[in-house]
Amino acid sequence: MSGHKMEFPITWGMVIDIDKCTGCGACMASCQTENNVEPQREASNKLRATSWMLVYELTNDKAFPNHDIAYLPRPCQQCGNPPCVSVCPVIATDKNENGGIVSQVYPRCIGCRYCVAACPYHVRYFGWYDPIWPEGMEKTLSPMTSVRPRGVVEKCTFCHHRWTQAKDAARVAGKDPDNLDDGAYVTSCVQNCPSGALAFGDIKNPKHKVHELVKSPYAFRLLERLGTDTQVYYISRREWVRKLGDNYLKSE
Amino acid sequence: MGLDRRAFLGLVAGGTVGAMFTPIPWKLIDDASIWTQNWPWIPRVPKGQVDYVATTSKLCPAGEGLKIMRVAGNPILAGGNPSHPLSCGGVSALARSEVYMLYSPARIKSPMKRNGKTFAPITWEQALVEMAEKLGAAKGAVASISGDNTGTINEVLTALTAKLGSAGSFMMPSEATTAAKAMKLMGAQGQAGYDFENADTVLVLGADIFETWGTSSRNRKAFGANRPAGAKPANSYVYVGPTRNNTAAVCDQWVPAAAADLGVVALGIAWHLLKAGATSNAPGFDTFKAVVNGGFGPEDVKRATGVAPETLAAIAKALASAKAPLVVTGSPFGQGLGAAPVIAGMSLNMLLGRINKPGGVYMLPELPSVVPGALTRAAMLDGDLPAFLKGVESGKTPAPKALLIYDANPAYGLPEAATMAKALEKIPFKVSFSSFMDETAALCDLVLPNSLPLERYDDVATPYGSGFCVYSLVRPIQKPICDTKTTGDVLLGLARKLSIDLKFDNFQQVIKEKVASLAKVSGGFVAKDVMPWQVAAGKPAPALVGGDLWKALEAGYAWTMVGQAAQTSMGFAAEVLAKAVKAGKPATATVLAPYAQLRTGTPVTGMPCQDLTTVPDTELLGDTTFIRVNSETAKALGLKKGQMIKLSGAGVDCQAKVHIFESVMPGMVSAPLGFGHTAFDYYSQGKGANYLSLAAVVEEAGSGLSMWIAPEVKIA
Ligand code: SF4
Ligand code: SF4
Numbered sequence: 001m002s003g004h005k006m007e008f009p010i011t012w013g014m015v016i017d018i019d020k021c022t023g024c025g026a027c028m029a030s031c032q033t034e035n036n037v038e039p040q041r042e043a044s045n046k047l048r049a050t051s052w053m054l055v056y057e058l059t060n061d062k063a064f065p066n067h068d069i070a071y072l073p074r075p076c077q078q079c080g081n082p083p084c085v086s087v088c089p090v091i092a093t094d095k096n097e098n099g100g101i102v103s104q105v106y107p108r109c110i111g112c113r114y115c116v117a118a119c120p121y122h123v124r125y126f127g128w129y130d131p132i133w134p135e136g137m138e139k140t141l142s143p144m145t146s147v148r149p150r151g152v153v154e155k156c157t158f159c160h161h162r163w164t165q166a167k168d169a170a171r172v173a174g175k176d177p178d179n180l181d182d183g184a185y186v187t188s189c190v191q192n193c194p195s196g197a198l199a200f201g202d203i204k205n206p207k208h209k210v211h212e213l214v215k216s217p218y219a220f221r222l223l224e225r226l227g228t229d230t231q232v233y234y235i236s237r238r239e240w241v242r243k244l245g246d247n248y249l250k251s252e
Numbered sequence: 253m254g255l256d257r258r259a260f261l262g263l264v265a266g267g268t269v270g271a272m273f274t275p276i277p278w279k280l281i282d283d284a285s286i287w288t289q290n291w292p293w294i295p296r297v298p299k300g301q302v303d304y305v306a307t308t309s310k311l312c313p314a315g316e317g318l319k320i321m322r323v324a325g326n327p328i329l330a331g332g333n334p335s336h337p338l339s340c341g342g343v344s345a346l347a348r349s350e351v352y353m354l355y356s357p358a359r360i361k362s363p364m365k366r367n368g369k370t371f372a373p374i375t376w377e378q379a380l381v382e383m384a385e386k387l388g389a390a391k392g393a394v395a396s397i398s399g400d401n402t403g404t405i406n407e408v409l410t411a412l413t414a415k416l417g418s419a420g421s422f423m424m425p426s427e428a429t430t431a432a433k434a435m436k437l438m439g440a441q442g443q444a445g446y447d448f449e450n451a452d453t454v455l456v457l458g459a460d461i462f463e464t465w466g467t468s469s470r471n472r473k474a475f476g477a478n479r480p481a482g483a484k485p486a487n488s489y490v491y492v493g494p495t496r497n498n499t500a501a502v503c504d505q506w507v508p509a510a511a512a513d514l515g516v517v518a519l520g521i522a523w524h525l526l527k528a529g530a531t532s533n534a535p536g537f538d539t540f541k542a543v544v545n546g547g548f549g550p551e552d553v554k555r556a557t558g559v560a561p562e563t564l565a566a567i568a569k570a571l572a573s574a575k576a577p578l579v580v581t582g583s584p585f586g587q588g589l590g591a592a593p594v595i596a597g598m599s600l601n602m603l604l605g606r607i608n609k610p611g612g613v614y615m616l617p618e619l620p621s622v623v624p625g626a627l628t629r630a631a632m633l634d635g636d637l638p639a640f641l642k643g644v645e646s647g648k649t650p651a652p653k654a655l656l657i658y659d660a661n662p663a664y665g666l667p668e669a670a671t672m673a674k675a676l677e678k679i680p681f682k683v684s685f686s687s688f689m690d691e692t693a694a695l696c697d698l699v700l701p702n703s704l705p706l707e708r709y710d711d712v713a714t715p716y717g718s719g720f721c722v723y724s725l726v727r728p729i730q731k732p733i734c735d736t737k738t739t740g741d742v743l744l745g746l747a748r749k750l751s752i753d754l755k756f757d758n759f760q761q762v763i764k765e766k767v768a769s770l771a772k773v774s775g776g777f778v779a780k781d782v783m784p785w786q787v788a789a790g791k792p793a794p795a796l797v798g799g800d801l802w803k804a805l806e807a808g809y810a811w812t813m814v815g816q817a818a819q820t821s822m823g824f825a826a827e828v829l830a831k832a833v834k835a836g837k838p839a840t841a842t843v844l845a846p847y848a849q850l851r852t853g854t855p856v857t858g859m860p861c862q863d864l865t866t867v868p869d870t871e872l873l874g875d876t877t878f879i880r881v882n883s884e885t886a887k888a889l890g891l892k893k894g895q896m897i898k899l900s901g902a903g904v905d906c907q908a909k910v911h912i913f914e915s916v917m918p919g920m921v922s923a924p925l926g927f928g929h930t931a932f933d934y935y936s937q938g939k940g941a942n943y944l945s946l947a948a949v950v951e952e953a954g955s956g957l958s959m960w961i962a963p964e965v966k967i968a
Contacts, residue, residue: 021502024498029345034329192341195476
């Protein structure tokens, strides 16, 4: 349940090719609407705004013309060893299901925000305000995800509902829901990225593309030294980008 | 995962919770928390049968095919359509907004008539009567503006304007207008199309090809497809421009050069190609050679642009030795470029023998037109709207008596906003067909809201930049939510009232006829199993099974055709280059380097509300937008990080905060476009400044085209 690494036969993972990401924000926009995050009037207040997927701008910190930038899209990292789970006093968040997606049970969340503080990737968002859609826009809410009231914590779910749908579709087609074809379950951000910068699949399934991608010499994970053992991998051929993935001392 | 309340109760009932012996305390705590969260004012999600229907994005200029998820017949989400060649599954933040923008607070809910400073709702019949009367009286002096680069609606609009006695039918300025001018000066036929899918070495001169330029989603898919994650890329891209923008961020190399110098850089590369023996039979080659050799040697280019001789030589070498090199030229902010840099860039393609070749440039023929008396796309793109409005403002050009504005927001989306507003004021009767209350609609006498793309028939024909002819259908998948009408229908109704015969009764008929005419074009096919770039690369084009085209389009497939219009005299237009491209002294003034992004919408959509979250706080914070300068420029201008400054240009002042960003050339002030709306809704209004208004329009030597590629600004 917490504090130690859990292994699952299926391990859903995302592989993000930083060298292809233009920073356009389409993944963020896709996520917002897929998951019923309300439009936020004061979205520039990043301490209060909710964005399950967030695109960070990285820089190599050099001056012109040696400066370089990269964009790093950041969904929930779905840690194998999630720091948020161990601090939740009411088990509103857990890692206990095949697939390894860290859950978030809104009706159980008491809004204490321990998990927000514990997550080293800042993927958790507390609902400071009631979610409000402009008049009529609630008709475009997705039936796949519930709307959260203010006062609870939410985060990227790897579009868990899409997994459920994919399993249903497999069952209907007479296929094994626990051995989905590559691409049968992809998240909204992955599906819509116009650059094809994101890939998704079961890391443990050799028939899935991500199984190979995570073995790339250019693959890395964020803050690997923390031992969080995340299910989101990044790929960059640029060394400075890979180095930024972890907290290195200047001398290292 | 996101469990809803019911699913969670299911879990509790299943007894999976907790290590306690009795679930009762848990259940009680749980009920209490559910009760505290059970707030009736939190919206419930809709229920009903889920299905998917196909259409095409019209709000996004990239023209992506869309799959719309519906619940009980209501559109819920817009996703990319994997079988559509301009989407391949991808969708921009703007195309994603097609659904929820149906309920944008900025939507105009019914036809309206100006009543002093405000508007009063009127009926469609009243609107038609009023319009017929005013336009009848304005006969001989009616102008129109369209911001739709791809729709057959332009045929209806321009045919009607012509029959009313046209004072000019204009397209909003864009990459397409600039390129059309350049092609015309070169004596070329057709619209330049870029085959990124088959290109292996791409030189991008200025054009923000992965963000706003042309078919950007398709461009990005083409780029990504040849770059397997973590492996050596099978293509290489070099970006030349003033900032490391979204495009440059993923290119293999960024070569800093001012937007004003793109032509110089191109001719500098031509110098190397010529030296290595490149030649051409095209008209004007000798003059071209003389122009290039006369002033664009490596040292000339270095002096003028700062680009090192070895950098230029390396680019030239990479292009010359590539199997499928391609050069694409455009404005870093999607507008305002002169024709000469495009000519210079196209000259490279000619020297490299890349015209009408896989991975090169195809001069795409226009699709057959169906409305009698309509302007061709080429003729429409030939108009120069900023020049026209400047003429009207200064009194040199007689002001039209009436102006019809379709899918355009000239009061916001043109440079030199102060001048343009004055010109618009001089036009006594203005009608806007905008769906949203934008800055231009707010100035008009009648506002006759167009239904949104998900509520109407419309089409997308070969967006600028596409490497192949392509046609896809936009179709109504939902009844109009407000009292709006398809503008095509309104215009045809108006024509009837004025006894003008435009051949069609409603717009759906126009589209049907267009589709029927496409079915007859030889070489056309439906892109399903074979994509147009595969045909360009040599795969045989499948036959078009007649009669089924409408059905295929409705199912979300696109009609496409590969190849180019016959060329008789495509030449180098060297006399234009000689006049317009000069390797002069570098600019000493501070120059504005705007950048545009789809996530901040277009002048027509305003800021899509869900995209506001995607804007970083280094671009917009509270109500202030940031400009970007590198630390060297900041030091020279005495600017500090976070400092509030005033930018002035073209008689307009704009506020900004300073963001230090090293990937901006020295002397350049990079500024985001798409902010600073005074109209629309609270997601757009008052958020930052409209830096486009600072750009003064100048006339390009040699072509006479209006341009605003490198506006000077003062900082205080
Ligand atoms: S949609 Fe793709 S390219 Fe755009 S920011 Fe997200 S990951 Fe990057
Ligand atoms: S996986 Fe789904 S929930 Fe997570 S960031 Fe992507 S779209 Fe959002």
